[in-house]
Amino acid sequence: MNRIETDICVIGAGSGGLSVAAGAVQMGARVVLIEASEMGGDCLNSGCVPSKTLIAAAKAAEAQRSGGQFGIAPVAPQVDFAAVKDHVAAVIAQIAPVDSQERFERLGCTVIRAFARFTGPREVEAGGHIIRARRFVIATGSRPFVPPISGAETTPYLTNETIFALRDRPGHLIVIGGGPIGMEMAQAHRRLGCDVTVIEGAKVLGREDPDLASVVIDALRGEGIRFVEGQPVVRLAGTDGAVEVTLGDGTQIKGTHILMAVGRKVVLDRMNLEAAGVAYTQKGVTVDARLRSTNRRVFAVGDAAGGLQFTHVAGYHAGIVIRQAAFGIPAQTSSHAIPRATFTDPELAQVGLTEAEARAAHGKALTVITADFHHNDRAIAEGKAKGLIKVMVVKGRPVGASIVGPQAGELIGLWALAISSRLKMSAVAGMIAPYPTLGEVSKRAAGAYFSPKLFDNPLVKRIVRLVQRVIP
Numbered sequence: 001m002n003r004i005e006t007d008i009c010v011i012g013a014g015s016g017g018l019s020v021a022a023g024a025v026q027m028g029a030r031v032v033l034i035e036a037s038e039m040g041g042d043c044l045n046s047g048c049v050p051s052k053t054l055i056a057a058a059k060a061a062e063a064q065r066s067g068g069q070f071g072i073a074p075v076a077p078q079v080d081f082a083a084v085k086d087h088v089a090a091v092i093a094q095i096a097p098v099d100s101q102e103r104f105e106r107l108g109c110t111v112i113r114a115f116a117r118f119t120g121p122r123e124v125e126a127g128g129h130i131i132r133a134r135r136f137v138i139a140t141g142s143r144p145f146v147p148p149i150s151g152a153e154t155t156p157y158l159t160n161e162t163i164f165a166l167r168d169r170p171g172h173l174i175v176i177g178g179g180p181i182g183m184e185m186a187q188a189h190r191r192l193g194c195d196v197t198v199i200e201g202a203k204v205l206g207r208e209d210p211d212l213a214s215v216v217i218d219a220l221r222g223e224g225i226r227f228v229e230g231q232p233v234v235r236l237a238g239t240d241g242a243v244e245v246t247l248g249d250g251t252q253i254k255g256t257h258i259l260m261a262v263g264r265k266v267v268l269d270r271m272n273l274e275a276a277g278v279a280y281t282q283k284g285v286t287v288d289a290r291l292r293s294t295n296r297r298v299f300a301v302g303d304a305a306g307g308l309q310f311t312h313v314a315g316y317h318a319g320i321v322i323r324q325a326a327f328g329i330p331a332q333t334s335s336h337a338i339p340r341a342t343f344t345d346p347e348l349a350q351v352g353l354t355e356a357e358a359r360a361a362h363g364k365a366l367t368v369i370t371a372d373f374h375h376n377d378r379a380i381a382e383g384k385a386k387g388l389i390k391v392m393v394v395k396g397r398p399v400g401a402s403i404v405g406p407q408a409g410e411l412i413g414l415w416a417l418a419i420s421s422r423l424k425m426s427a428v429a430g431m432i433a434p435y436p437t438l439g440e441v442s443k444r445a446a447g448a449y450f451s452p453k454l455f456d457n458p459l460v461k462r463i464v465r466l467v468q469r470v471i472p
Contacts, residue, residue: 006030009133011116014041016302016314017139023322025108036115040099043311050164053091058191081169118276135325142264142303151236157258170257177261178204180342201232212404289332337420341409349412352400358392367393371445373405378436
């Protein structure tokens with residue numbers, strides 16, 4: 001066995017692991033980076049990058065169908081499904097060099113392509129090497145969760161790890177799971193010419209504000225997607241191109257393909273965490289607010305840390321760990337201002353508390369402000385005026401914001417900044433937004449918070465009348 005001494009050993013070359021490795025090595029730390037599968041992890045190879053590329057292709061197809069409102073004759077798009085997948089692969093290939101082994105070796109990392117297994121509190125074994133490190137970072141990510149459904153062992157199904165390699169267009173895609181991944185893939189495939197049914201055991205987009213979720217559901221239903229809610233899937237059957245899903249009430253739904261989109265499972269198997277004294281559960285490594293495990297030399301980031309499963313959270317975690325592992329500066333995580341977005345059309349985004357969460361937490365101290373996109377001139381001009389923003393305000397400061405509408409994922413950034421920096425609503429109301437932009441909807445919402453205080457206040461009216469009489 002070859003022995004390596006290092007400062008930081010990062011296990012997993014996904015978003016969180018790569019961020020830790022790149023930051024630490026460029027600031028002078030010795031770094032070993034271990035990855036058993038593909039560099040770039042789920043986000044690059046089977047998650048964010050391919051899914052948003054597929055969504056972009058689907059949006060281009062839909063634009064050909066929806067030109068009538070602009071005086072442009074709608075046409076049925078001629079979709080070459082295999083060519084769409086070639087485009088997805090090309091985008092991945094274009095981004096891949098940023099995450100590549102070669103780049104990280106040029107930065108100064110020692111990259112080992114093998115499984116890592118702890119052999120003690122300060123050592124791991126990987127690819128014929130024993131790595132002894134001052135600090136370890138577990139960044140192994142997650143994989144698709146497949147529930148124990150009867151027939152799943154013998155029935156073909158897709159996950160986000162396999163669907164992007166599919167080159168023949170599904171005739172009827174059955175999506176099991178009505179969360180963000182399921183909804184994004186449902187709409188993308190519908191727009192690319194597939195029949196689509198979404199099955200959700202509880203409520204579609206059940207985590208989101210129901211007023212806003214309904215806007216997305218109605219839009220997708222209007223495009224021809226069928227939704228089945230409140231029924232569990234109890235059995236799968238069929239062969240390639242001819243599958244059948246049986247629901248709890250006995251209903252059978254036939255299709256050509258099944259996509260499992262019911263959640264994620266943290267990847268910690270084969271790591272022998274017990275040898276390192278690292279406690280963990282099915283949700284992930286047990287960590288404190290500093291992302292330290294029960295072995296204080298071992299940190300966990302991203303999905304492996306057992307919390308919110310977003311690429312941007314993994315990046316945020318990486319910054320927290322670098323401060324501690326590279327500089328010895330204590331740093332803690334906070335989840336109160338982490339945004340999330342579902343990239344359907346219209347998009348759905350959230351940061352901080354939803355209305356229901358805010359009412360439960362703040363009661364009568366809460367003020368809920370709303371503004372509609374149908375008053376936004378840019379949205380009207382682009383035929384995208386269906387949308388809504390809600391801002392939850394306590395003592396003049398936003399504690400949550402919910403947006404459904406065009407580019408909601410971009411618009412939520414302002415409210416993430418406002419909440420994380422504890423800005424007052426007056427700061428957003430006083431912002432000068434260029435005209436005409438969708439960003440004006442946030443300024444309008446902030447202004448609506450002050451409108452009753454200004455326009456419906458008898459004292460204000462008396463002061464204004466007095467000023468008009470007294471000041472020449």
